Amino acid sequence: MTSAxxxxxxxxxxxxxxxxxxxxxxxxxxxxxxxRQVPNQRPADAIEAAAxxxxxxLESLASRLRDLGREQESAIFDAQSMMALDPGLLDDAIRRAxxxxxxxxxxxxxxxxxxxxxxxxxxxxxxxRAADVRDVGARICRVLRGEVLVLxxxxxxxxxxxxxxxxxxxxxPGFLLGIALAGGSRTAHAVILARSLGIPAIVGIDGLIAxxxxxxxxxxxxxxxxxxxxxxxxxxxxxxRVTTEFREREADLAxxxxxxxxxxxxPAATADGERILLVANIGTPDDAPRALAAxxxxxxxxxxxxxxxxxxxxPTETEQVDAYRRVLEAFGSERPVVIRLADIGGDKAxxxxxxxxxxxxxxxxxxxRLAYANPDLLLTQLRAIWRAGAAAKVVPHVMAPMVxxxxxxxxxxxxxxxxRDTLVGKxxxxxxxxxxxxxxxxxxxAFLAPELARRVDFFSIGTNDLTQYVLAADRGNAALAGxxxxxxxxxLRAIAGIVAGADSAGIPVAVCGELAGDPAGxxxxxxxGVDELSADAGSLDGVRAALAGVTRPQLDALAHAALAAVDxxxxxxxxxALLGPARTPNAxxxx
Amino acid sequence: MRADEIEVRNPSGLHARPAALxxxxxxxxxxxxxxxxxxxxxxxxxxxxxxxxMGSGAARGHIVRLTVDGPDEDQAISVLHxxxxxxxxxxxxx
Numbered sequence: 029m030t031s032a033x034x035x036x037x038x039x040x041x042x043x044x045x046x047x048x049x050x051x052x053x054x055x056x057x058x059x060x061x062x063x064r065q066v067p068n069q070r071p072a073d074a075i076e077a078a079a080x081x082x083x084x085x086l087e088s089l090a091s092r093l094r095d096l097g098r099e100q101e102s103a104i105f106d107a108q109s110m111m112a113l114d115p116g117l118l119d120d121a122i123r124r125a126x127x128x129x130x131x132x133x134x135x136x137x138x139x140x141x142x143x144x145x146x147x148x149x150x151x152x153x154x155x156x157r158a159a160d161v162r163d164v165g166a167r168i169c170r171v172l173r174g175e176v177l178v179l180x181x182x183x184x185x186x187x188x189x190x191x192x193x194x195x196x197x198x199x200x201p202g203f204l205l206g207i208a209l210a211g212g213s214r215t216a217h218a219v220i221l222a223r224s225l226g227i228p229a230i231v232g233i234d235g236l237i238a239x240x241x242x243x244x245x246x247x248x249x250x251x252x253x254x255x256x257x258x259x260x261x262x263x264x265x266x267x268x269r270v271t272t273e274f275r276e277r278e279a280d281l282a283x284x285x286x287x288x289x290x291x292x293x294x295p296a297a298t299a300d301g302e303r304i305l306l307v308a309n310i311g312t313p314d315d316a317p318r319a320l321a322a323x324x325x326x327x328x329x330x331x332x333x334x335x336x337x338x339x340x341x342x343p344t345e346t347e348q349v350d351a352y353r354r355v356l357e358a359f360g361s362e363r364p365v366v367i368r369l370a371d372i373g374g375d376k377a378x379x380x381x382x383x384x385x386x387x388x389x390x391x392x393x394x395x396x397r398l399a400y401a402n403p404d405l406l407l408t409q410l411r412a413i414w415r416a417g418a419a420a421k422v423v424p425h426v427m428a429p430m431v432x433x434x435x436x437x438x439x440x441x442x443x444x445x446x447x448r449d450t451l452v453g454k455x456x457x458x459x460x461x462x463x464x465x466x467x468x469x470x471x472x473x474a475f476l477a478p479e480l481a482r483r484v485d486f487f488s489i490g491t492n493d494l495t496q497y498v499l500a501a502d503r504g505n506a507a508l509a510g511x512x513x514x515x516x517x518x519x520l521r522a523i524a525g526i527v528a529g530a531d532s533a534g535i536p537v538a539v540c541g542e543l544a545g546d547p548a549g550x551x552x553x554x555x556x557g558v559d560e561l562s563a564d565a566g567s568l569d570g571v572r573a574a575l576a577g578v579t580r581p582q583l584d585a586l587a588h589a590a591l592a593a594v595d596x597x598x599x600x601x602x603x604x605a606l607l608g609p610a611r612t613p614n615a616x617x618x619x
Numbered sequence: 620m621r622a623d624e625i626e627v628r629n630p631s632g633l634h635a636r637p638a639a640l641x642x643x644x645x646x647x648x649x650x651x652x653x654x655x656x657x658x659x660x661x662x663x664x665x666x667x668x669x670x671x672x673m674g675s676g677a678a679r680g681h682i683v684r685l686t687v688d689g690p691d692e693d694q695a696i697s698v699l700h701x702x703x704x705x706x707x708x709x710x711x712x713x
Contacts, residue, residue: 103635103636103639104635106636106639107635107636107638107639107669110639110642110643110669111669111670114668114669114670114671115665115667115668116665116668116670116671117668117670142670142674145670145674146670146673146674149674149676150676151632151676151678154632154634154673154674154676157634157635157673160635161670312630313630314630314631335680339658339659339678339680339681340658340659340660341658343680347680
């Protein structure tokens, strides 16, 4: 008699799957001998022949996906087929193999070295290609050794550390029910592929491999697992009761998806008709189409750090005008875009700024604080925003991060006006005005809310940093996970004070932290009187559906009870109860 | 030898797809072709190697320097320049 083991990871792609495990080990995958053996030859010839064969296989994968209309994924394999024939990679492998070395080992080492180089780049898209290079190396090795992968024989859930994209694509459609990874991140290829295939994926599941391998040893029967990609839950050996529970969740998810799609055509509102502005967080102009497709009513946080990173010289004013204009034009005059001024500090190496290393960069000279000694960076950015607004014929919104004092706000406003005067002096076109706000994320700003509110047009609460500063718990420290939940009543009481300060001056309050994209968090925030929620495009459907299921009196009662609570767990339970039975956190699960 | 400096205007820089098109085109010529990211100050990379081109980390707004050396260098530099200017197969306004 065995009992179910419940594990949790990070939700990657939503959906429910229940099925047998297909174990894949990227370092030592299950292999079988291929029908065609590679003849004996010099290492250099063997490597070149195997690379050519690998490139052919990858090209045929690419053309198969193109025929299925999956252009974006086919491009991954096109690039991989060129990597297989890359002169730098092959020369390195041939050099490593020498006259009598193991060609497969030489290819593996050369691919690992090339992957290292890409992984070291300060560019998320390119460094993610490191896994693709390793995968190409592994494929050439298999050809050299005359081996092929053992693929699942029945529809299965892949369980592994990480699943290379070419392996995912080789599994025939319908044979992959879900992907459960012990490693990986939400931006892993396997997760992107899972979303496009509409199957669930969970990453970073502690104890997954041990739990699955521990079960499969004694019997020949493959282990069964159940997974919920939305909550990040995996149950090994689920049994009849848990299977029924997951099937119910599946039906509920289908219903919620149908409802969410139906709700997209209307602006976000509560069941009794109170509007809440639902907008998106974006990191680059390329994120705009996804936000528009999710029916974002604007952008509540346009991060601009992408312009300033990984370069030797600061971005020019023209370069910035171009980037801001693209986003302002994409959203038009009906959907406001809030541009956040550069949030840069000693935690980032920026060669052209000459920042002194700091013991504690998150409590150091960052963001608006940099402008006291060196205003040029912000002045250039503000001039670019004035010009982009004129070019796009819209009123741009800006906000400064890390504002702690009234002096910070006065500096922001004087720089804004100075930037405008410079442009007007040169005869350049500027936007008619600039709606100016601040991020409230430092406790002192929360205490000074009434004074700050009289001087700006809006507040936007950054709940991630506010939580870190209120609870004095580093966001990146896994040992402090219990102190990182923004639903902690201490944080909620700070938010209530910020909203009261804003109300006294009649300005709106937005929230652009992760809490705004969490359906439970969104209800608490709406209850506390927040006017606008800004979250990743992928979270908007869930928040819209949560708001549509509650009334203002219910939200008021929730906020009242949450402010009286003493810990985050209690608040989560209360909000979960309002979300409906399908969303109530499981008593056995984590927070 | 011919050389040319040009700004990367692709939204995500020289990531897999534009890099692949650039490398395929460079490989058609007999001349040696290198690409160097001037903005980051990286070393010149073999333009016929997709790993080297992606490894140059050229992002939108960066300046890259192309050099072509060999029998067909005149034709190569003009074809590669036009390819860059036309967005390496991507819609630059999107």
